Amino acid sequence: MALDTRAIHAGRDDLVDLGVHAIPLDLSTTYPARDSSAEAARLDVLATGEMDGGLPIYGRVSNPTVARFETALAELEGCEAGVAFASGMAALSACLLAAVVQGKPHVVAVRPLYGTTDHLVASGLLGTFVTWASPDTVAQSIRPDTGLVIVESPANPTLTEVDIARLAEAAGDVPLLVDNTFATPVLQRPAEHGAKIVLHSATKFLGGHGDVMGGIIACDEEYARVLRQLRFVTGGILHPMAGYLLLRGLSTLPVRIRAASANAAELAQRLKDHPKVERVHYPKLGGALVSIEVAGDPLAVISAVRVFTPAVSLGSVDSLIQHPGSLTHRIMEPDDRKDAGISEQLLRLSVGLEDVEDLWQDIDQALQKA
Ligand SMILES: *Cc1c(COP(=O)(O)O)cnc(C)c1O
Numbered sequence: 001m002a003l004d005t006r007a008i009h010a011g012r013d014d015l016v017d018l019g020v021h022a023i024p025l026d027l028s029t030t031y032p033a034r035d036s037s038a039e040a041a042r043l044d045v046l047a048t049g050e051m052d053g054g055l056p057i058y059g060r061v062s063n064p065t066v067a068r069f070e071t072a073l074a075e076l077e078g079c080e081a082g083v084a085f086a087s088g089m090a091a092l093s094a095c096l097l098a099a100v101v102q103g104k105p106h107v108v109a110v111r112p113l114y115g116t117t118d119h120l121v122a123s124g125l126l127g128t129f130v131t132w133a134s135p136d137t138v139a140q141s142i143r144p145d146t147g148l149v150i151v152e153s154p155a156n157p158t159l160t161e162v163d164i165a166r167l168a169e170a171a172g173d174v175p176l177l178v179d180n181t182f183a184t185p186v187l188q189r190p191a192e193h194g195a196k197i198v199l200h201s202a203t204k205f206l207g208g209h210g211d212v213m214g215g216i217i218a219c220d221e222e223y224a225r226v227l228r229q230l231r232f233v234t235g236g237i238l239h240p241m242a243g244y245l246l247l248r249g250l251s252t253l254p255v256r257i258r259a260a261s262a263n264a265a266e267l268a269q270r271l272k273d274h275p276k277v278e279r280v281h282y283p284k285l286g287g288a289l290v291s292i293e294v295a296g297d298p299l300a301v302i303s304a305v306r307v308f309t310p311a312v313s314l315g316s317v318d319s320l321i322q323h324p325g326s327l328t329h330r331i332m333e334p335d336d337r338k339d340a341g342i343s344e345q346l347l348r349l350s351v352g353l354e355d356v357e358d359l360w361q362d363i364d365q366a367l368q369k370a
Pocket of ligand 1: 088156181200202203204
């Protein structure tokens, strides 16, 4: 079935048989059982990261509402499994820890990346160490102890795109992690191009309304088991309420992405001719994000917007604008920002679902103040 259909029905196959329309929200932290020896046997299975579909035992191990979201996102990405976390960074942390525990702490990463991702990888806080590569130097950067290749496409905040199939080939046996937060499975499914690990900050487009934090990895079942084991001991689980909201968000994801992308493409086109705009970054792939390099003071633009919301984050129904140099990518060293091609004149726009003429008038009048 088509993606639009699956976005609405995935993770909900059993609802008619259950006789409910909305998915059950299970807030239990623990699950009573009279037979402790049977429960002990189940715990042994769950500790290996296997999901046997049996009754849950404890909220840190599994949750039925969260499992629906995991099933649905995995299906949309064309992957065997999904493993959900409390945030995008918790999801990334699990992948870095997986590389470390597998004795392969070396990471090859391509800039630019989301600021906190860059910082986590650059700082080696979780015991990894990095070689920064360009798409052309990934293959030669791989070593026997390389456990992960990390890339974002389109990348935050410059919207730079990479050829995922080429990178997957360059990575060889090393798992390629693609952060697909910006494209979403509506525009791009990295697993179809050879990526082994697909990461989302679900906080962004998957939730889509700026009211839920989450992260998720779509991957094969073997890697999912490793991640579930790590999640079980480190505790970075997704809250069931978040799982509920994220599954609801998925059902409107295709229409939201298409409508927001149409607005963004129109704004990108008009911004190219704006006298206060020196450069427009808009991916070939499309999408709801546009980045611009402005002539003059970028912070003056932020304080002048009235329809755009001046805030970090992205992927909401409302349009947001922020200055990466001050906010999302502030945690990076200034030289690293430069290395990643993030200009101090850069503003990142996450285009929402408002009327495009209202958005245009707003950004146009704000740019006059730059
Ligand atoms: C926001 C973001 C993250 C981090 O996700 P959180 O949910 O904020 O932890 C990772 N990657 C990209 C591309 C992001 O935009």
